[in-house]
Amino acid sequence: MSRKIIVILKNKEIKKVVEKIFFPLPDEIYYFQDINEALQIIYDEIPDLVVIEAVNDPKIEISIINNLKDDPIFVSMNVIAIVPPDFYIEDWQNFLVDDYIRVDNLKIDLIMRIKLCFERIEKVIATNPLTKLPGNLVIQKEIQKRLNRGDVFALAYADLDNFKPFNDKYGFSRGDEVIKLLGRLILNIVRAEQPNGSFVGHIGGDDFIYIMDPEKIEETTQKIIEIFDSVVKNFYDEEDLKKGYIESVDREGKTRFYPIMTISVGITSNKYRNFRHFSEMAEVASTMKSIAKKQKEKRYAIDRRRSI
Amino acid sequence: MNTQDVIAKIEKIESLPTIPPILKKILSVIEDPRVSLQKITDFVSSDPTLTARVLKMVNSPVYGFPGRISSVSHAMVILGLNAVKGLLLGVSVFEIMQKNMIGLWEHSLSTAIFARIIAMKRQLQAPEEISIGALLHDIGKVIFIMAFKDEYMKIINSAQEKASFLYEIERQYFGLTHAEVGGIIAKKWKFPQKLIEPIMYHHRPQLAEKFQVETAIVHISNILALARGVGYSGEIFVPSVHPFAWEILNFKSDEILEIFKEAEEPITTSGEIFLSDE
Numbered sequence A: 001m002s003r004k005i006i007v008i009l010k011n012k013e014i015k016k017v018v019e020k021i022f023f024p025l026p027d028e029i030y031y032f033q034d035i036n037e038a039l040q041i042i043y044d045e046i047p048d049l050v051v052i053e054a055v056n057d058p059k060i061e062i063s064i065i066n067n068l069k070d071d072p073i074f075v076s077m078n079v080i081a082i083v084p085p086d087f088y089i090e091d092w093q094n095f096l097v098d099d100y101i102r103v104d105n106l107k108i109d110l111i112m113r114i115k116l117c118f119e120r121i122e123k124v125i126a127t128n129p130l131t132k133l134p135g136n137l138v139i140q141k142e143i144q145k146r147l148n149r150g151d152v153f154a155l156a157y158a159d160l161d162n163f164k165p166f167n168d169k170y171g172f173s174r175g176d177e178v179i180k181l182l183g184r185l186i187l188n189i190v191r192a193e194q195p196n197g198s199f200v201g202h203i204g205g206d207d208f209i210y211i212m213d214p215e216k217i218e219e220t221t222q223k224i225i226e227i228f229d230s231v232v233k234n235f236y237d238e239e240d241l242k243k244g245y246i247e248s249v250d251r252e253g254k255t256r257f258y259p260i261m262t263i264s265v266g267i268t269s270n271k272y273r274n275f276r277h278f279s280e281m282a283e284v285a286s287t288m289k290s291i292a293k294k295q296k297e298k299r300y301a302i303d304r305r306r307s308i
Numbered sequence B: 001m002n003t004q005d006v007i008a009k010i011e012k013i014e015s016l017p018t019i020p021p022i023l024k025k026i027l028s029v030i031e032d033p034r035v036s037l038q039k040i041t042d043f044v045s046s047d048p049t050l051t052a053r054v055l056k057m058v059n060s061p062v063y064g065f066p067g068r069i070s071s072v073s074h075a076m077v078i079l080g081l082n083a084v085k086g087l088l089l090g091v092s093v094f095e096i097m098q099k100n101m102i103g104l105w106e107h108s109l110s111t112a113i114f115a116r117i118i119a120m121k122r123q124l125q126a127p128e129e130i131s132i133g134a135l136l137h138d139i140g141k142v143i144f145i146m147a148f149k150d151e152y153m154k155i156i157n158s159a160q161e162k163a164s165f166l167y168e169i170e171r172q173y174f175g176l177t178h179a180e181v182g183g184i185i186a187k188k189w190k191f192p193q194k195l196i197e198p199i200m201y202h203h204r205p206q207l208a209e210k211f212q213v214e215t216a217i218v219h220i221s222n223i224l225a226l227a228r229g230v231g232y233s234g235e236i237f238v239p240s241v242h243p244f245a246w247e248i249l250n251f252k253s254d255e256i257l258e259i260f261k262e263a264e265e266p267i268t269t270s271g272e273i274f275l276s277d278e
Helices: A012-024 A035-045 A059-070 A103-126 A138-148 A163-170 A172-194 A214-235 A237-245 A278-296 B002-009 B020-031 B037-045 B048-058 B071-078 B081-089 B098-121 B127-135 B141-147 B149-161 B168-176 B178-188 B193-200 B212-228 B243-249 B253-275
Strands: A004-010 A030-032 A050-053 A079-082 A097-104 A156-159 A198-202 A207-212 A245-249 A253-260 A262-269 A300-302
Touching: A004 A012, A004 A035, A012 A030, A012 A103, A030 A035, A035 A059, A050 A059, A050 A103, A050 A262, A059 A079, A097 A103, A138 A198, A138 A245, A138 A278, A156 A163, A156 A172, A156 A214, A156 A278, A156 B243, A163 A172, A163 A245, A163 A253, A163 A278, A172 A198, A172 A214, A172 A278, A172 B071, A172 B081, A172 B193, A198 B071, A207 A214, A214 A300, A214 B071, A237 A245, A237 B081, A262 A278, A278 A300, A278 B048, B002 B141, B002 B178, B020 B037, B020 B048, B020 B081, B037 B048, B037 B071, B037 B081, B048 B071, B048 B081, B048 B098, B048 B141, B048 B212, B071 B081, B071 B127, B098 B127, B098 B212, B098 B253, B127 B193, B141 B149, B141 B178, B149 B168, B178 B193, B193 B212, B212 B243, B212 B253
Parallel strands: A004 A030, A004 A050, A050 A079, A079 A097, A262 A300
Antiparallel strands: A156 A207, A156 A262, A198 A207, A245 A253
């Protein structure tokens, strides 16, 4: 995949070395002498990587970089500083780069450092910070990859019922505990039931998905629901547990009673029907989840429709 | 001995050792690639050391919900097979303690069996959690052995010579008993209150605040296990039941006999399963 790389170098000698190193790369590379010239393109297109020379008193350049990196939208933009051989710093807060390389090591290390930077950022962005499970982008890729390959699989979409009043009453940090718990339970139960070829992802909030063989998903879902029901009790205060509900104020400002949290799961599969795009499949799973929420006895619903 | 020094030394202990027969079992469980979570759960719940380690891990800040999990089966499904296997691999062995530890292990396990039976009879919601409190009630003795091996062996001997209760000599020498030591460790490892109280107050159930029934059950189960004479806990007498526990559990006249009868089979078979060479 071609990436956009911005290289900002004042020194002609260093530029020669860097150009030579970058020459075989398939990426789009733009060279600039001054960071101000580069800013336009940086703001317009957010490059994947900025390599900036900080060998001779780079204060101005670095302060501009710091301003950029201060905005979360630039979090996926890697910045590597080229520094003098005797470079030393303790205060990284004022030097917001992702990595550095000593000018005398460019030939050996530059390419490796760049690759490592990309790998690192990918891992960080791909996972949900709370549960450390794969996030949205990875989930979409995973579903699409399986559809493109022609795999037969089942997709489950799970979320919590009555999570919001719990979060409101006990605070977000206990709410986070429950999300983490749910992530661990789904991950471990799915893996225990199907060690190979399964997948678990965290869409965000209290929404999770998992992918399994169609034959295994129903039983696994029942287990997840059952185990969650018994573990979640530990997260309520004793008094509320005895009552069996919590009191919380709804959007209209009225006090309402909310039962102990449960999970609802919607399941679909491409075994009997076709999906071409991941979003189609996710939508059906989500619809099935809404159906599950309306049911009384079972808390999951399986899509039984067939393509003609 | 200065109590503060004792506590300081105790708090340094991070992991508990197990006895060689258990280690053998651990290896056979880990090496089986098709072992199920259920099988490992059963195995872990039969050993106080492994149970304590698993609960310590799941209640650590790493997993993000300290003080919430008091059941081994819950802990297992939250940690996952690989983490548990890794944890079991890290268990150390203490050859020297083999003699005492096996006796203590049998005593702990039979206390857990009594506790489960009583919890079921009282129709409590989570019999597993109470039996874990019972399984771990003497964990303070293991901590004492680890922190003060020579002194503690002397204390066990002197309890026998002087014909007094072990916890009385412990208090004279260390300024605190194994029950309190167990409670200190359980707190430090962020165990839920539901486990801390029964461990801490198993000799003084009247002091329990929130979990009085649970503590009373562990108190009485410990006494029943001693009366039945399974294993060896260092104690030579059967202590009397505290009136508070009698009151709270309200046994009918024949109930204790029934409990003994029901416990007989699990007590005899559990030892066979886990200490055999198979």
